[in-house]
Amino acid sequence: MDGVKELILTGLVYDIIYSTTSDIKKIWNMMNLAGIEEYPNCVFAFQVDNYEWITANRSEKYKQDLRNSILKALNTYPGEKNHLSAIMGDSLVAHLVTVDYTGAVDARDKCIEMARGIKDWVEEVCVIPMSVGIGRTYRDVRNLNLSYKEALRALNYKFFKGNHQIIHYDDITPSGNDEEIFLTDIESELAAKVRGGDVSGACSVIDILFTASHGTNSTVVKVKAIELFMYVMRIGVENGITPERMVSTTLSYIDDLLKSETATELCETSKRYITEVIDLMRSIKDRQNLKLIDEAIEYIRQNYSEDITLEDISSYIGFSPYYFSHVFKACTGLNFIDYLTRIRIENAKKLLKQENLKISAIAKMVGYKDPNYFSRVFKNVVGIPPSKF
Amino acid sequence: MIKTPNGIKLSCKGWQQEGILRLLLNCIDPDIAKDPKNLIAYGGNGKVARDWDSFMAIMDSLLRLENDETLLIQSGKPVGVFESYEDAPRVIMAGSLIVPYWSDWNNFRKLEDKGLTCYGQSTAGSWAFIGAQGILQGTWETFYQLGKAYFNSDLTGKFVLTSGMGAMGSAQPLAATMNGASVLVVDVDRNAIKRSLIESFCDYMTEDIDEAISLIYDSIRKTEPISVGLLGNAAWVYPEILKRGIIPDVVTDQTPAHDLLSYVPLGADLRELDNMRVKEPERYVELSKESIAIQVQSMLEFQRNGTLVFDYGNNIRKQAYEAGIMDAFDIPSFVPLFIRPLFCEGRGPFRWIALSGDPEDIYRTDEVILKEFSDDEVLMKWIPQVEERIRFQGLPSRCCWMNYEERVRFGLIMNDMVRRGILKSPIAITRDHLDSGSVASPYRETEGMMDGSDAIADWPVLNALLNASSGASLVGLYGGGGVGIGYSIHSGMTIVADGDASTDERLSRVLNNDPGLGIIRHADAGYEKAKDIAVKLLKPVMG
Missing domain, CATH: 1.20.272 (Zinc Finger, Delta Prime; domain 3)
Structure with missing residues (x-):
């Protein structure tokens, strides 16, 4: 018999929430059959917080048991006469309540107070975190489909407020377009x-x-x-x-x-x-740049004896001079001029070891038109003038 | 918030007092009342008591009232408890009454400001208000009788054009569709139409006149009733419909034309009008009159084209007349057209309330009606529809129009049901003041009486006195209900069917005499139907 009553109760909740009948007497008769004495006037939507996390890697039976435990907790809440609840989704249960109220503000306050009591109870019994969305109160039970939609919209607001919330529809900011x-x-x-x-x-x-x-x-x-x-x-x-x-x-x-x-x-x-x-x-990008800088280095190695400028080399690999400088330094640890100088001086050192070459000729061979300037640079880099190397 | 007690536990010293107390509290139940904090039940500012001190004193008096005492209420204030006898009324009232020479709103407001009176409308002051069902039933009855008298008892496929979806007009869309009609209701207030959609009184809302007309014609073609709420001003929509060459079958209006500051005139936006209403009320009134004149001219044009046009008791004809429409009164009132034939047979707005608070009690009485009065086609049509469509507000109740013989028969059946425990607790039987012999109101219920007795106010006074001497539980005489101070005098009555055998006699007396006086009043005015019934069932002294 309890099973039959449960079925009637669930059917009643679905009939109300999905507004399947506009016949008020029919609803009353169903309420009578279900042993419900007062018309509900508001819908609360209870949702398990972090449901995906809680149920990850768990069996379907675990999930069903979880939902049923919430339903059972709602239906045994000691503060209520009517127990009208139904599972509406994986983590969602609708609960229909009867609130005594005078006006809209009073209704909101009383609903929030009632929802808090029920939420605490369910969390304590089921040991799970919950949030509650509350729809507006309607004196005509046939309008509770609206209350349910509002409860879902309120619950949706949890998305912005975070978990463990009690949110009344009147308190949410109407969404824009x-x-x-x-x-x-x-x-x-x-x-x-x-x-x-x-x-x-x-x-x-x-x-x-x-x-x-x-x-x-x-x-x-x-x-x-x-x-x-x-x-x-x-x-x-x-x-x-x-x-x-x-x-x-x-x-x-x-x-x-x-x-x-x-x-x-x-x-x-x-x-x-x-x-x-x-x-x-x-x-x-780093990898692509590295490849291009390799090409630039090769270019420098082959053309260091020429008058290479920053513009020449960056144009050669398709970068802007500024970006080339930036990337070149990132890849080699040296700026372009320092690197070019290093190559030129290294080659000059090799040439100086060949006794038959003059310093002015070597300067020209490694890209310096002015032998005096080459000597100054060489001394700066090596520590001694080329004549004493 | 004071919750209406229910169940079988008595708070008072008898069910007569208990029933009256529960009805009083029911009238300010937040589910029913317009403004319970200010003791206003409905109808502008129709109050159940003069102020909260008076209200509490009434409660206290009723709780302590003995079964052989009578409490007197003067315009919502309890003034004394008198020793009477068990069959006498437990409560006698008089409300909003002023000596005729001074009886107008100006004087009334001055006296009200001094705390000497309060406006009880009709059933607010007599604690018999039951919410939307009463309004719907009256409107449904009007459309039903209209169909019966002019459309072969069938409004299917008939185009009804009306306006006003607030307060008294709110029931029009549903009442019309319940009778099969396709109804277009015009209102300037978007919220009023939306409220009606939420309550499922109205089926469709649009701002486009052509879409509205198209929906109506589609419904007529399919012979499926529809109610369309058109957002707009009746003074613009009515002429527009005429311009399109469309002639509805029925045209009426329930805008608040009786109050020129509530009527919304053409030509300005609502915010601007709100300002004008406060800052330039005279200009506002002038604009209202101009718009009413345009609307009534259109109504007259419809009438000339064969439409059944009637005034629905909101004084629009008088306002139009004063605005220069000299033939405004060519439009007949709904009472002579549809209601008076009912009054002649003592048929009127009967209602009963389950003091148990249990809807099942009312559904059981419905079953009895369907079984015992199966030859009454109006009841057979109304009860199933109201059971399906209308929810109970406050204490469960039912209203329907019953005639002289039905009322007493049904009253006795209900008392027997209480006695045998078929009903969980006693039933309060009452009625609206718009009844056969209980009102004098020359612009509504008694307009165009055959003998010219429209303004004769003796009848409601006699009605109250007769009900008191017959043993009603509550009897009252009031002024100004419906049409305002100075324009009506009316009486209310309630009797509690407590299941006691001795109550059978009281019920017989009251439920015979109350409508019986209505038949006598109409017989006296010369109506043949009333004369026949009076001769057959009553004891008319003359003629």
Whole structure:
């Protein structure tokens, strides 16, 4: 008989929440059958915090038992006469309550107080962290489908407030146009930072993006974040990361992204992803640069006797003079002029060992037109003038 | 918040007092009342007691009232307990009454400011208000009778154009569709229409007149009823519909035309009008009159084109007349058209309330009605629909229009059900003041009486006196309900069916005499139907 009553109760909750009947007498008759004496007037949505983490690597039976234990706790809460609850999803249970209230403010306060009592009870009995979304009160039980939707929207706000929350629909900021979150100009700024390898700058832009999305439906934010990941993925491929590598990296972060329960988690996941992409791009670039600097060194080695300028060599490998200087120093530890001087002087030393050559001729052979200038440079580098070497 | 007690446990010294106490508290239940903190139940500022001190004193008096005592209430204030006898009323009231020469809003407000009176509307002052069901039932009955009288008892496929979705007008969309009609309701207040959508009283909202008309025609073609809330001003929409050459089957209006500062005129945005209402009330009133004139001219044009047009008791004709529409009164009132034939047979707005607070008690009484009164087609149509569509507010209650013979028969059945424990606790039987013999209101219920007795106010006074001497539990006489101070005098009554055998006699007397007086009043005015019933069932002294 208890089983039958349970079925009736669950059916009643679903009928109310999904508004399957507009016949008030039919609802009353079902309430009678279920032994419910008062019409509920508000819906609470209970959700297990960190559900993915709690249930990771656990059996389906464990998950079912977890949901049933929440249901049982709700249905044995000592502060209530009516026990109207039903499982609505993996980590979600709807609970219909009856609140005595005079006006909207009074209703909000009383619902929050009641939700706190029930939440504490469920957490104590089930030993799991919970959050609660609270819909508005409706005197007509047939409008509780609206209360349920509001409870879900309130619960969704947990995404921005963090776990362990009791959130009433009246307290959430109405979300703006979901289409407008993640503004295009900010996205462009992010792209520039990523391309420039500026990790801290890119992370600051991510903070701005997520702040701008506050209050928006969490699913929409996640979808937008995925779009952002795709955008960054393209930048990565454009900058030399192989598509295979880029896809596998991105997918692993998208998995984390989908599991994020709060905006903070999602923001951190996004930052980690972007940092990794920038690091990958940087290492690719370093490798590419190394190859080019090798070519530059070879060029220097073959042409040190000529009048080589910074402009000549950077033009030879396709860099700007400024960037070439920067990369060259990063790869060799020396700036271009110092490196060229070192090559010239090393070769001059070899030539000086051949007794039949004059210093003025050697200066010319290693790229110095002025023998006096060569002698000064040689002394500076070697410590003694070429004449005494 | 004071919660209405329910169940079988008595707080007072008898069920007569207990029933009255529960009805009083029910009227300020937050589920029912417009503004419980200020003791306002409904209808502008219809109060259940003069102030909170009076309210508490009434409660205290009722709790201590003996079974042979009578508590007197003067305009919401308890003034004394008198020794009477068991069958006498436990409460007698008079409210909002002023000597006729001084009986207008200005004088009333001055006296109210001095704390000498308060406005009880109709069922707020007599503690018989039951929430939206009462409003819906009255409107449903009007549309039902309209269909019966003019459309072969079927409004299916008929286009009803009306306006006003606040307060009394809120029931129009549902009442019309429950009778099968396709109804277009115009309102300037988006929130009023949205509220109606949430309550499922209205089916569809639009701001586009052409979309609204298209929806109506689609519904007519499919013969599926629909209610469309059109956001707009009736003074613009009515002429626009005329311009398009569209002639509805029925046109009426329930805007707050009775109050020119509440009516929303054309030509300015709502914020601007809100400012004007406060800063330049005279200009606002002028604009309202101009708009009402335009609206009524359109209503008259519809009438000339064959539409059934009627005034729904909001004084729009008088306002239009004063604005220069001299033929405004060519539009008939709803009472002579649809309601008076019912009054002639003592049929009126009967209601009962389950003091147990248990909806099951009302559903059991519904079953009895469906079984015992199966020959009454109105009841057979109303009860299943109201059971399905309308939720209980506060104490569970039911209302329906019953005639002279049905009322007493059903009252006795309910008393027997209480006695036999079929119902969990006693039932309070009461009614609206808009009843056959209980009101004198020349702009509404008694407009156009056959003998010209529209303004004769003896009848409601006689009604109250008769009910008191018949043994009603509560009897009261009031002024100004519905149409404002100076325009009406009306009486209320309640009797508690407590299951006691001796109550059968009281119920017989009250439920015979109360509607019986209505039949006599209409017979006296010359209505043949009332004369026939009076001769057959009552003891008319003359004619």
